Amino acid sequence: MRLAELSDSTGVAVATLKYYLREGLLHPGRTVSRTQADYDETHVDRVRLVRALIEVGGMSLAAVKRVLDVLTTPGEQRLEVLEAAQRTLAREGSAPAACGVDGGPPRGRVHEWMDRRGWLVDPADPFIADLERTWSACDDVGIGFDEERLDRYADHMEGVAEVDVRSVPADPQAAVRHVILGTVLVDPVLIALRRLAQQHVSRTLERVDPAGPPSR
């Protein structure tokens, strides 16, 4: 198909597609004449992937490019592949925390909490600093919570992670695609489910107890 048809199939403007081609986010079409190239289903799939990562996953173009690099570089060992995939994603949120939150000691309360919990996690994992930062941000605005509540959240996210990990295909190449996309694109699914579940739970509690849910 021509570029105009690729644009029709994907709902993405021709100018944007040209930009993706220039930036290497989209592989070139097959040259058919000096001014024309032919695009196929692989181009449709790639454009949908790029749009999903940007619009649903909220990723920057630079992050999309890193993700595409990992997706097109086959890995070897399952665990290494999974961890490399996670690290690709981690860099996205690793802007310096200019939150008024001081960096804290190298081993903060998240490390201690994880030790207590027995989580097998690389102690240098960037998501530890992320959790440290977001947990502190909650404290800073006066909605802080204790380790007990963090534990209850962690119990449920462990359940989510089990669903995630068990759905990873055995083939390493398919696995890396699944992990990256599943991690980025399932986040907004979970966020929407949380909002809807909050409504369901608060309506259910209101109905049972007209005075409202107990404060704690």
Added chain:
Amino acid sequence: MRLAELSDSTGVAVATLKYYLREGLLHPGRTVSRTQADYDETHVDRVRLVRALIEVGGMSLAAVKRVLDVLTTPGEQRLEVLEAAQRTLAREGSAPAACGVDGGPPRGRVHEWMDRRGWLVDPADPFIADLERTWSACDDVGIGFDEERLDRYADHMEGVAEVDVRSVPADPQAAVRHVILGTVLVDPVLIALRRLAQQHVSRTLERVDPAGPPSR
């Protein structure tokens, strides 16, 4: 304190603070002379809140402004307050889905799935369309999943929502603050927990079964 001191206390540049004052994100200080105003702890708190919503919650300035409007307008009934608060947040992500995903019928598969599940949710809730869109985005890039897997995610997010709802204070004014901030700022906590839990779960499964987790 002076503006320069407010800047030191919060780590936010004077120029940015002036911008917040002009845009109404920060309430004016007490005038002490023709060129000088005095700021106090309420200003420090407000600046921290604005920064947390932007940096941790990833909100736009317009969304932060809407959140501050709701926070400073007392509500009446707990349920209405909670739902108004949720609606404020919904508008943030409601950019038109230009994802190549057709809008689908007014009652899509999420409505049917929720009916089956018995969730008490406003059928016009914007997060239903959000879930429809993000679930379809997963299909579009080939990591689609069935209702059974959505149910397992929903079970866990219902658990998260129970923790959320039970921690809401009884006072309506405090409740609205708690719901908005808890919703926006706990999202990244959950996302970080999901990443760490994925690592823990995949390492645990690797150890038990060197061939890797079962593919399904």
